[in-house]
Amino acid sequence: MKKVRLFLSVLLVLSVVLSGCSASNTPATTQPAPAAADKAPAATPAPEVNVVKDAAEKYFAEMPADVYKIPEKDFVAKVKANEAMLVVDIRQAKDYDAGHIKGAVNLPWGEAIAKNLTNLPQDKPIMVYCYTGQTAGQTVALLNVAGFNAKSVNLGWNLGISKVEGVADVTETTANALxxxxxxxxPEIQTALNDYFFKMAELKGTTYANYKISEDDAKKALDTKDPSVMFLSVRKAEDYAKKHIDGAINIPFAKGMQASFAQLPKDKKVIVYCYTGQTAGQTVAILRLLGYDAVSLNSGMGMPSTPGSGWANKGFPVVGTEAPAAQAPSGQPAPSTGDKS
Structure with missing residues (x-):
């Protein structure tokens, strides 16, 4: 009996020892969690692309030395030399029919421009002219944003082209089809340009038709100190210092000017003016694509080439180093200088 008990005790001891060895030698079935440094970095979300905004800002960021314009004499010379280009007359059909540059096609200012983008060439320059250059400036900005190499003809048909010597030799009345x-x-660009002209059409007959404002209406806004309006001069800094509309800020028209747009409010009407309205037209188009409510001042500050039109040419008040000393406050008649015979 004692031998049996001893035998069972030995078996119990061996069982405990063997089970302990088995537990210690069995490989682990789970791996330790990797250190934080070994974890793969989280993917960085791709930056959101705004096709219209990028193209609009690129317009000024990559502005050429000719600021998207061509002198009227150089333009006529190119026409006479039969240089490869598409000439687009954006005046109204009746004025185009009365006489236009040889070979020019007519796309009246408005929705016709947006509707014909797919018909315009990208393998040669596009020369655009209107009446005085202001709406051509808007058109050229929009076309460049859409990927075309477009330039506006200085001072348009009325003040520029029609006054060039020998222009009659390259003027015709025959209509040309595009x-x-x-x-x-x-698609984003097409939609933006469709919207640009759709909204412009809604302004027909109002103070801001064609995204422009007359000198008289702009002066009313100044005289009444309309809080919903601000003036932006895109003239050169030295010319702004000499004379500018009271309260206007200055962002000179130049390459890289888009970097200064952040100072402009998006909750006000921004009245943009330059010298004759042409570069203001370009600026207005880009500002509107960027979300600003911008319009250009008819004929700008005014130049000798635009007699009778333009802010200063109309005798409206200015401030600056060259402002008339006896100038009356805005909205008041100038002091009398005596009876005139």
Missing amino acids: PAGKTEIK
């Missing part, structure tokens, strides 16, 4: 094309336009 051939159908297959140019690909980015």
